[in-house]
Amino acid sequence: MLSASQQKFLTALQVKKYRQKYHKFTVEGSKLVLELLAQKRISVSAIYGLERWQEENAAAVAAFNSIFTPVSEAGLKKISALTTPNAVLAVAEMPETPDTGLPLGGSTAFYLDGIRDPGNMGAILRIADWFGFPAVYCSPDCADAYNQKVVQASMGAVFRVPVQEIAFADLLSANPGWPALGAVLDGENLFETELPAEGLLVIGSEGSGISPAVETQLTRRLTIPRGEGGGAESLNASVAAGILAAFMAGRAKKPAF
Amino acid sequence: MLSASQQKFLTALQVKKYRQKYHKFTVEGSKLVLELLAQKRISVSAIYGLERWQEENAAAVAAFNSIFTPVSEAGLKKISALTTPNAVLAVAEMPETPDTGLPLGGSTAFYLDGIRDPGNMGAILRIADWFGFPAVYCSPDCADAYNQKVVQASMGAVFRVPVQEIAFADLLSANPGWPALGAVLDGENLFETELPAEGLLVIGSEGSGISPAVETQLTRRLTIPRGEGGGAESLNASVAAGILAAFMAGRAKKPAF
Numbered sequence: 001m002l003s004a005s006q007q008k009f010l011t012a013l014q015v016k017k018y019r020q021k022y023h024k025f026t027v028e029g030s031k032l033v034l035e036l037l038a039q040k041r042i043s044v045s046a047i048y049g050l051e052r053w054q055e056e057n058a059a060a061v062a063a064f065n066s067i068f069t070p071v072s073e074a075g076l077k078k079i080s081a082l083t084t085p086n087a088v089l090a091v092a093e094m095p096e097t098p099d100t101g102l103p104l105g106g107s108t109a110f111y112l113d114g115i116r117d118p119g120n121m122g123a124i125l126r127i128a129d130w131f132g133f134p135a136v137y138c139s140p141d142c143a144d145a146y147n148q149k150v151v152q153a154s155m156g157a158v159f160r161v162p163v164q165e166i167a168f169a170d171l172l173s174a175n176p177g178w179p180a181l182g183a184v185l186d187g188e189n190l191f192e193t194e195l196p197a198e199g200l201l202v203i204g205s206e207g208s209g210i211s212p213a214v215e216t217q218l219t220r221r222l223t224i225p226r227g228e229g230g231g232a233e234s235l236n237a238s239v240a241a242g243i244l245a246a247f248m249a250g251r252a253k254k255p256a257f
Numbered sequence: 258m259l260s261a262s263q264q265k266f267l268t269a270l271q272v273k274k275y276r277q278k279y280h281k282f283t284v285e286g287s288k289l290v291l292e293l294l295a296q297k298r299i300s301v302s303a304i305y306g307l308e309r310w311q312e313e314n315a316a317a318v319a320a321f322n323s324i325f326t327p328v329s330e331a332g333l334k335k336i337s338a339l340t341t342p343n344a345v346l347a348v349a350e351m352p353e354t355p356d357t358g359l360p361l362g363g364s365t366a367f368y369l370d371g372i373r374d375p376g377n378m379g380a381i382l383r384i385a386d387w388f389g390f391p392a393v394y395c396s397p398d399c400a401d402a403y404n405q406k407v408v409q410a411s412m413g414a415v416f417r418v419p420v421q422e423i424a425f426a427d428l429l430s431a432n433p434g435w436p437a438l439g440a441v442l443d444g445e446n447l448f449e450t451e452l453p454a455e456g457l458l459v460i461g462s463e464g465s466g467i468s469p470a471v472e473t474q475l476t477r478r479l480t481i482p483r484g485e486g487g488g489a490e491s492l493n494a495s496v497a498a499g500i501l502a503a504f505m506a507g508r509a510k511k512p513a514f
Contacts, residue, residue, distance in 0.1 A: 132484030
């Protein structure tokens with residue numbers, strides 16, 4: 001059974017202010033919670049689930065039985081942020097992050113400048129996870145990576161990829177010589193330019209792209225060229241991030257046209 | 258002023274069944290409606306907007322004044338599918354599409370096999386629009402392209418890119434010799450293979466990828482290789498679509514590793 005204070009605490013974690021106060025966030029749904037339990041980077045502090053779910057996943061949950069609280073379908077509905085709650089909700093500890101840049105020698109990572117859509121944020125975390133990037137850096141006006149919708153859209157990538165809020169200038173000064181490659185609409189043709197072996201890929205916001213203050217600090221400005229007869233004003237931010245990441249990963253130098 | 262029957266008709270268009278019955282769909286928000294008015298492919302049958310919006314956009318709206326109905330903020334709220342209605346709602350005519358394949362000589366297009374998320378569908382339409390693909394083909398279980406959320410996420414691409422529901426086998430038999438390249442998890446390394454000049458890019462559903470029936474008909478199976486240390490199970494469907502489209506557009510043959 002859930003006490004009123006537990007309920008209050010769990011629903012408070014749907015709000016960024018309280019996530020930051022308690023350094024905790026919630027993870028919902030069987031698939032995502034099982035991914036959370038299967039990894040070591042993020043600690044789990046509590047699990048609230050249906051007894052049926054616990055039984056069906058006995059092996060995976062065994063090590064966590066001491067922090068498992070059985071709840072009813074009705075109880076789950078009271079603490080869930082989902083329209084249709086799915087069997088289980090876990091409380092996870094936000095990882096600590098350093099203040100100025102993780103060690104980055106010879107790596108490629110993202111800097112997100114004002115990405116506000118939780119779906120984009122989650123999809124970009126998946127890209128970073130897929131390509132094995134060591135981190136995703138965010139400007140202070142990005143969506144919170146521990147927002148429930150981002151966690152869902154990340155499909156668990158947020159458990160594996162360190163996310164750090166940091167001003168662009170601070171990140172660059174902590175990592176001298178690291179090339180900063182921005183996705184812009186009027187830069188070098190991505191299909192025809194030679195890419196460095198590693199670099200910081202800078203992705204601007206959905207509405208207005210890379211902010212002027214960040215753009216002046218870019219090492220290079222890259223453009224995914226619009227096709228002949230192409231009409232769209234821009235690509236979705238996470239799609240652009242994926243294309244840049246794939247070209248860096250494939251280091252597709254001078255394709256043979 | 259809006260009559261009760263107009264209200265009923267407009268809210269009915271939020272449902273696929275009625276969009277198909279009337280061959281119409283709604284477009285909301287100032288930016289998107291202005292894009293609708295600026296193009297010729299899709300006909301506009303009615304506009305419901307604030308008088309202030311009509312005045313502010315007098316030049317763009319001039320040719321449509323005869324189909325403009327002024328509404329109050331309260332009236333707009335009654336017909337809008339958005340939580341925060343934005344100045345104007347237009348009713349557009351669904352374009353007619355042929356029954357079996359548009360003319361496709363020498364082109365690259367998408368086939369979407371069960372894409373159900375409106376955000377992904379919209380983002381993929383933007384990709385097709387950006388790269389100038391002549392069409393997006395969909396299996397019958399895809400999200401409806403004229404769903405309000407898809408229209409929003411497409412940022413107007415749906416006005417420009419023809420979308421057609423068609424069974425995969427029918428599309429292939431109408432276009433003999435067209436290579437069908439599927440995005441799968443265990444195919445040829447996209448970064449190391451030679452791509453054809455054009456082809457049908459097949460993108461599977463968010464949950465289960467390309468369906469077995471479609472997969473057996475693929476000409477080639479391509480994989481975006483996971484990076485060293487990469488952890489994600491997969492990429493978001495629209496991100497994968499963007500990467501494939503960009504590699505086709507750039508025809509990045511044998512990148513120099």
